[in-house]
Amino acid sequence: MTRPTIPHGRYAQRLAQARAAAAGAGLDALLVGVGADLAYLAGYVAQPLERLTLLVVPTAPGSPVTLVVPRLEATPARACPAAAGAVTVATWEETEDPMAFVGAVLAAASGRPARAIDAVAVSDGLRASFVLGLQRSLPGARFSLASVVLRRQRRRKDDDEVALLREAARAADRVVAHVAGGRLIGRTEADVAAEVRERLVAEGHDQAEFWIVGSGPNSASPHHDASDRVIRAGEPIVIDIGGMLGGYGSDITRTVWVDGGEPALGPHPEFVRLYAVLRDAQAAAVAAVRPGIAAEAVDAVARAAITAAGYGPSFIHRTGHGIGLETHEDPYLVAGNAEPLAVADAFSVEPGIYLEGRFGARIEDIVVCGEDGPILLNELPRDLWVVRG
Amino acid sequence: MTRPTIPHGRYAQRLAQARAAAAGAGLDALLVGVGADLAYLAGYVAQPLERLTLLVVPTAPGSPVTLVVPRLEATPARACPAAAGAVTVATWEETEDPMAFVGAVLAAASGRPARAIDAVAVSDGLRASFVLGLQRSLPGARFSLASVVLRRQRRRKDDDEVALLREAARAADRVVAHVAGGRLIGRTEADVAAEVRERLVAEGHDQAEFWIVGSGPNSASPHHDASDRVIRAGEPIVIDIGGMLGGYGSDITRTVWVDGGEPALGPHPEFVRLYAVLRDAQAAAVAAVRPGIAAEAVDAVARAAITAAGYGPSFIHRTGHGIGLETHEDPYLVAGNAEPLAVADAFSVEPGIYLEGRFGARIEDIVVCGEDGPILLNELPRDLWVVRG
Numbered sequence: 105m106t107r108p109t110i111p112h113g114r115y116a117q118r119l120a121q122a123r124a125a126a127a128g129a130g131l132d133a134l135l136v137g138v139g140a141d142l143a144y145l146a147g148y149v150a151q152p153l154e155r156l157t158l159l160v161v162p163t164a165p166g167s168p169v170t171l172v173v174p175r176l177e178a179t180p181a182r183a184c185p186a187a188a189g190a191v192t193v194a195t196w197e198e199t200e201d202p203m204a205f206v207g208a209v210l211a212a213a214s215g216r217p218a219r220a221i222d223a224v225a226v227s228d229g230l231r232a233s234f235v236l237g238l239q240r241s242l243p244g245a246r247f248s249l250a251s252v253v254l255r256r257q258r259r260r261k262d263d264d265e266v267a268l269l270r271e272a273a274r275a276a277d278r279v280v281a282h283v284a285g286g287r288l289i290g291r292t293e294a295d296v297a298a299e300v301r302e303r304l305v306a307e308g309h310d311q312a313e314f315w316i317v318g319s320g321p322n323s324a325s326p327h328h329d330a331s332d333r334v335i336r337a338g339e340p341i342v343i344d345i346g347g348m349l350g351g352y353g354s355d356i357t358r359t360v361w362v363d364g365g366e367p368a369l370g371p372h373p374e375f376v377r378l379y380a381v382l383r384d385a386q387a388a389a390v391a392a393v394r395p396g397i398a399a400e401a402v403d404a405v406a407r408a409a410i411t412a413a414g415y416g417p418s419f420i421h422r423t424g425h426g427i428g429l430e431t432h433e434d435p436y437l438v439a440g441n442a443e444p445l446a447v448a449d450a451f452s453v454e455p456g457i458y459l460e461g462r463f464g465a466r467i468e469d470i471v472v473c474g475e476d477g478p479i480l481l482n483e484l485p486r487d488l489w490v491v492r493g
Numbered sequence: 494m495t496r497p498t499i500p501h502g503r504y505a506q507r508l509a510q511a512r513a514a515a516a517g518a519g520l521d522a523l524l525v526g527v528g529a530d531l532a533y534l535a536g537y538v539a540q541p542l543e544r545l546t547l548l549v550v551p552t553a554p555g556s557p558v559t560l561v562v563p564r565l566e567a568t569p570a571r572a573c574p575a576a577a578g579a580v581t582v583a584t585w586e587e588t589e590d591p592m593a594f595v596g597a598v599l600a601a602a603s604g605r606p607a608r609a610i611d612a613v614a615v616s617d618g619l620r621a622s623f624v625l626g627l628q629r630s631l632p633g634a635r636f637s638l639a640s641v642v643l644r645r646q647r648r649r650k651d652d653d654e655v656a657l658l659r660e661a662a663r664a665a666d667r668v669v670a671h672v673a674g675g676r677l678i679g680r681t682e683a684d685v686a687a688e689v690r691e692r693l694v695a696e697g698h699d700q701a702e703f704w705i706v707g708s709g710p711n712s713a714s715p716h717h718d719a720s721d722r723v724i725r726a727g728e729p730i731v732i733d734i735g736g737m738l739g740g741y742g743s744d745i746t747r748t749v750w751v752d753g754g755e756p757a758l759g760p761h762p763e764f765v766r767l768y769a770v771l772r773d774a775q776a777a778a779v780a781a782v783r784p785g786i787a788a789e790a791v792d793a794v795a796r797a798a799i800t801a802a803g804y805g806p807s808f809i810h811r812t813g814h815g816i817g818l819e820t821h822e823d824p825y826l827v828a829g830n831a832e833p834l835a836v837a838d839a840f841s842v843e844p845g846i847y848l849e850g851r852f853g854a855r856i857e858d859i860v861v862c863g864e865d866g867p868i869l870l871n872e873l874p875r876d877l878w879v880v881r882g
Contacts, residue, residue: 179714325568
């Protein structure tokens with residue numbers, strides 16, 4: 105299978121759309137640092153380090169878009185897709201002040217001195233050292249977040265992006281299937297997590313990003329860090345893993361029960377009940393996905409089912425998060441977020457029930473909102489899986 | 494060998510020192526997000542995600558230090574070393590506004606309403622979404638960077654930290670020795686980089702962080718991203734790799750020449766000359782390290798040697814960066830940084846010479862400033878290494 109790639113011409117389209125949105129929002133410029141927004145707008149990926157890399161997208165008509173990079177990164181910057189025409193690369197020297205450099209670039213592009221710039225938006229992940237530095241070099245500017253203008257276009261995944269998300273999801277499916285079906289008893293969570301990391305890369309990921317392996321009582325801690333606890337028969341394991349593949353994220357959770365082949369060590373009756381409630385809640389939330397439904401309404405569907413069964417206080421997190429160039433991005437499926445889901449939104453649906461000190465479970469799939477309802481990217485079964493371990 | 498760990502009691506000492514420094518700087522509080530400062534002050538390591546995690550360190554005498562985390566991360570937060578006494582964990586719910594929550598925590602600790610807070614410092618890596626949110630919830634506060642008060646204490650590595658840096662350096666040494674001594678010809682840079690990543694973990698790193706493999710003309714791009722270029726006999730390779738081990742960074746660069754066992758494909762005469770200049774410049778810069786010398790003076794030593802040989806314009810980056818809980822941190826060895834080096838500073842010394850379109854070379858070691866001069870943590874030889882590949 106050939107991995108889909110984003111055609112170079114698409115970056116110019118994305119930039120044009122972003123500039124129009126930024127102009128409409130009354131901004132003088134978008135200022136985008138290393139991270140998902142920069143990958144989205146320019147196809148440029150770099151280490152997020154202490155030297156400033158910033159895409160300066162002024163809204164003044166006809167003004168150039170400039171990718172400001174440290175000189176020692178000039179070669180990779182000039183090789184990025186957007187540098188083929190949509191973006192000019194400008195380099196600063198080690199002994200220059202990059203904040204003043206950006207001020208000068210912005211002043212030249214907008215035809216006004218830096219102190220007369222009124223409003224800019226910075227990428228949400230920009231480091232405080234850059235934010236405060238830019239606030240000093242643009243003293244008259246109101247600062248807001250670039251997501252306000254970029255979120256709408258980043259949410260709507262095109263076919264290539266969905267294809268990459270699907271490939272990432274299938275790769276993660278294979279990792280969970282292999283790890284959960286293999287030996288578990290007697291191994292530490294950390295050892296299993298190390299296997300997860302290796303397998304994510306072996307299955308095609310560029311990079312593993314997270315590898316939650318929560319066994320026994322640790323399954324009740326949603327963001328548990330894999331520990332030196334040794335897995336035993338007669339307990340559940342929450343496996344929540346993901347990484348980046350072709351720049352797009354995977355994120356899957358399955359909860360299995362390890363019985364060591366002994367029926368007496370099979371699922372605790374309360375776990376069976378809890379899991380059945382969770383399974384139904386997750387399925388109902390997925391089924392509720394359609395264009396126009398409020399993000400919080402999908403959360404409410406999962407929460408209502410879990411609450412009706414008496415586990416409401418044990419479902420201590422939101423139902424899901426968007427996924428794409430970031431593992432967590434818009435839209436968030438959480439109470440208070442009334443924005444409607446739209447075609448080509450991609451997000452997780454991942455309710456969980458956690459009985460602190462005893463056990464917990466979570467089921468997570470990545471879903472794309474299709475014209476006619478949900479499109480599941482993960483294909484691994486969701487029924488309670490009792491493994492020998 | 495047992496890996497050194499940071500004793501739990503040390504976090505209380507670090508916090509006390511940080512509070513005193515912050516009070517001395519006229520700050521009402523330090524606000525520290527996920528990252529190296531949080532690991533340093535509280536021993537708490539978490540994924541840097543969109544949900545706010547913030548250590549609130551008020552300077553008011555007797556006020557509690559609070560680690561604010563999303564509720565679903567309460568369990569790992571309460572298990573961090575500082576939570577054993579020095580720090581109280583407070584959790585916010587998914588539907589709460591974490592910025593207002595922090596404002597309330599700070600108000601309670603300082604005995605003043607949030608709008609009356611005058612001055613705070615935020616960790617340098619804090620996301621713009623959090624910085625701008627905090628600026629809204631603390632509208633009267635002047636914002637500065639936490640590094641201003643933390644940099645001095647973070648620079649001075651204690652014996653446990655140096656031991657971890659040494660272990661990381663030795664592990665990275667072994668990886669370079671193995672990779673450079675193995676098969677190279679006919680492999681892509683990306684394939685060699687994948688081997689580097691695996692070996693860094695196999696040699697004890699928690700995580701590989703970077704894996705520059707620049708062959709042929711790519712050796713002249715300092716931050717080259719390993720590509721699909723196939724390595725051939727008769728060219729150099731810059732190998733610049735590192736990761737985190739026990740929370741502390743490794744970072745080593747060696748440049749080798751691949752000759753395929755054929756003397757006719759041995760080092761180009763200009764490369765031999767360039768490398769000899771670089772070798773001497775790096776050694777001279779290392780030898781110049783001693784307490785009290787200005788950081789920029791070490792840079793000047795390397796630059797003078799390279800400039801005298803006519804390669805000055807081809808040394809396009811600073812000579813080095815501090816290393817510890819971050820791969821790049823204070824002190825930076827760069828023109829303009831007149832601050833003196835001090836005992837227990839740890840940093841890289843890594844001059845390079847780059848002839849664009851042809852070839853380049855860099856030699857990098859991690860050095861600790863000892864009472865009597867430099868202590869080299871890397872032990873791999875620095876002479877021109879011609880490998881069969």
